[in-house]
Amino acid sequence: MPAYLPFNVIGATQALNASTHGSPAIVTVNRAAGSTLTLPAAYGSGTEFDIVVGTTITSNNLIIQVANASDVMTGxxxxxxxxxxxxxGFETAADSDTITMxxxxKGGIKGDRVRLKDIATNLWQVQILCAGTGTEVTPFSAAVS
Known part of the structure:
Protein backbone atom coordinates (compact mmCIF):
# COMPACT_ATOMS: atom_id res chain seq x y z
CA MET A 1 0.00 0.00 0.00
CA PRO A 2 1.50 3.38 -0.96
CA ALA A 3 2.08 5.99 1.72
CA TYR A 4 0.05 9.17 1.29
CA LEU A 5 0.91 12.50 2.83
CA PRO A 6 -1.78 14.38 4.74
CA PHE A 7 -3.90 16.57 2.47
CA ASN A 8 -4.44 20.09 3.83
CA VAL A 9 -7.79 21.78 3.09
CA ILE A 10 -7.66 25.58 3.22
CA GLY A 11 -10.39 26.39 0.69
CA ALA A 12 -14.14 26.79 1.00
CA THR A 13 -14.92 23.53 -0.83
CA GLN A 14 -13.15 20.26 -1.53
CA ALA A 15 -14.33 17.10 -3.30
CA LEU A 16 -12.59 14.11 -1.75
CA ASN A 17 -11.59 11.04 -3.76
CA ALA A 18 -9.25 8.09 -3.29
CA SER A 19 -7.36 8.59 -6.55
CA THR A 20 -6.29 12.13 -5.58
CA HIS A 21 -6.08 11.90 -1.79
CA GLY A 22 -5.25 8.22 -1.32
CA SER A 23 -6.88 5.67 0.92
CA PRO A 24 -6.66 5.66 3.78
CA ALA A 25 -6.38 9.42 3.45
CA ILE A 26 -5.52 11.88 6.19
CA VAL A 27 -7.26 15.19 5.54
CA THR A 28 -6.59 18.20 7.75
CA VAL A 29 -8.98 21.15 7.66
CA ASN A 30 -7.24 24.44 8.40
CA ARG A 31 -9.83 27.09 7.56
CA ALA A 32 -11.37 28.98 10.47
CA ALA A 33 -14.20 30.12 8.18
CA GLY A 34 -15.16 26.48 7.59
CA SER A 35 -15.14 24.27 4.52
CA THR A 36 -17.53 21.93 2.73
CA LEU A 37 -16.07 18.50 1.97
CA THR A 38 -17.95 16.23 -0.43
CA LEU A 39 -17.41 12.47 -0.27
CA PRO A 40 -17.36 10.33 -3.42
CA ALA A 41 -20.33 8.07 -4.14
CA ALA A 42 -20.33 5.01 -1.88
CA TYR A 43 -20.16 1.60 -3.56
CA GLY A 44 -18.34 -0.59 -1.03
CA SER A 45 -14.81 0.24 -2.16
CA GLY A 46 -13.32 0.34 1.35
CA THR A 47 -12.09 3.90 0.73
CA GLU A 48 -11.26 5.63 4.03
CA PHE A 49 -10.96 9.30 4.95
CA ASP A 50 -9.58 10.40 8.32
CA ILE A 51 -10.51 14.07 8.69
CA VAL A 52 -8.82 16.10 11.43
CA VAL A 53 -9.76 19.65 12.41
CA GLY A 54 -6.43 21.53 12.38
CA THR A 55 -7.92 24.98 13.03
CA THR A 56 -11.00 25.58 15.19
CA ILE A 57 -14.02 26.74 13.18
CA THR A 58 -14.80 30.33 14.20
CA SER A 59 -17.37 31.26 11.55
CA ASN A 60 -19.61 29.29 9.21
CA ASN A 61 -19.28 25.47 9.47
CA LEU A 62 -17.19 22.48 8.56
CA ILE A 63 -19.60 20.40 6.50
CA ILE A 64 -18.92 16.85 5.37
CA GLN A 65 -21.58 15.50 3.05
CA VAL A 66 -22.31 12.61 0.72
CA ALA A 67 -22.17 13.05 -3.04
CA ASN A 68 -25.77 12.14 -3.88
CA ALA A 69 -29.22 11.70 -2.37
CA SER A 70 -28.89 7.87 -2.43
CA ASP A 71 -25.95 7.76 0.00
CA VAL A 72 -26.31 7.88 3.79
CA MET A 73 -24.07 7.58 6.85
CA THR A 74 -24.26 5.11 9.71
CA GLY A 75 -22.37 5.41 12.97
CA GLY A 89 -23.16 10.52 22.36
CA PHE A 90 -25.11 10.94 19.15
CA GLU A 91 -26.19 8.32 16.61
CA THR A 92 -26.94 8.77 12.95
CA ALA A 93 -30.56 8.53 11.85
CA ALA A 94 -31.66 6.36 8.93
CA ASP A 95 -31.45 9.39 6.59
CA SER A 96 -28.26 11.06 7.92
CA ASP A 97 -26.12 12.25 5.01
CA THR A 98 -24.36 15.33 6.40
CA ILE A 99 -22.05 16.20 9.29
CA THR A 100 -22.01 19.85 10.38
CA MET A 101 -19.43 21.09 12.88
CA LYS A 106 -21.54 20.52 17.19
CA GLY A 107 -17.78 20.08 17.47
CA GLY A 108 -15.30 21.55 15.00
CA ILE A 109 -12.61 22.33 17.57
CA LYS A 110 -8.92 21.84 16.81
CA GLY A 111 -8.04 18.18 17.26
CA ASP A 112 -11.50 16.81 16.47
CA ARG A 113 -11.50 13.71 14.25
CA VAL A 114 -14.00 12.28 11.76
CA ARG A 115 -13.35 8.83 10.29
CA LEU A 116 -15.36 7.70 7.28
CA LYS A 117 -15.29 4.41 5.38
CA ASP A 118 -17.16 3.37 2.23
CA ILE A 119 -18.58 0.04 3.43
CA ALA A 120 -21.38 -0.74 0.93
CA THR A 121 -23.37 0.64 -1.95
CA ASN A 122 -24.87 3.94 -0.75
CA LEU A 123 -23.40 3.58 2.76
CA TRP A 124 -20.58 5.43 4.59
CA GLN A 125 -19.64 4.31 8.11
CA VAL A 126 -18.74 7.25 10.38
CA GLN A 127 -17.02 7.65 13.75
CA ILE A 128 -16.54 11.08 15.29
CA LEU A 129 -14.49 11.90 18.37
CA CYS A 130 -14.77 15.58 19.17
CA ALA A 131 -15.18 18.28 21.80
CA GLY A 132 -18.11 20.66 22.19
CA THR A 133 -19.02 23.79 24.08
CA GLY A 134 -22.30 25.16 25.37
CA THR A 135 -25.26 22.82 25.04
CA GLU A 136 -23.94 20.10 22.75
CA VAL A 137 -26.17 18.81 19.92
CA THR A 138 -25.90 16.22 17.18
CA PRO A 139 -23.72 17.09 14.18
CA PHE A 140 -25.77 14.69 11.95
CA SER A 141 -28.56 15.75 9.61
CA ALA A 142 -30.26 14.93 6.32
CA ALA A 143 -29.32 17.91 4.14
CA VAL A 144 -28.49 16.29 0.77
CA SER A 145 -31.55 14.09 0.25
Missing part, protein backbone atom coordinates in the same frame (compact mmCIF):
# COMPACT_ATOMS: atom_id res chain seq x y z
CA UNK A 76 -21.94 7.69 15.95
CA UNK A 77 -20.35 10.75 17.49
CA UNK A 78 -18.71 10.82 20.91
CA UNK A 79 -18.51 14.44 22.10
CA UNK A 80 -16.57 15.53 25.16
CA UNK A 81 -18.41 18.29 26.99
CA UNK A 82 -16.67 21.40 28.28
CA UNK A 83 -18.37 21.30 31.67
CA UNK A 84 -18.67 18.64 34.35
CA UNK A 85 -16.26 16.12 32.85
CA UNK A 86 -19.07 14.49 30.89
CA UNK A 87 -19.55 12.96 27.47
CA UNK A 88 -22.47 13.11 25.03
CA UNK A 102 -19.69 24.73 14.01
CA UNK A 103 -16.70 25.16 16.34
CA UNK A 104 -18.99 25.04 19.36
CA UNK A 105 -22.10 22.96 20.10
Missing amino acids: HCVMLQDAGDTVS NGST
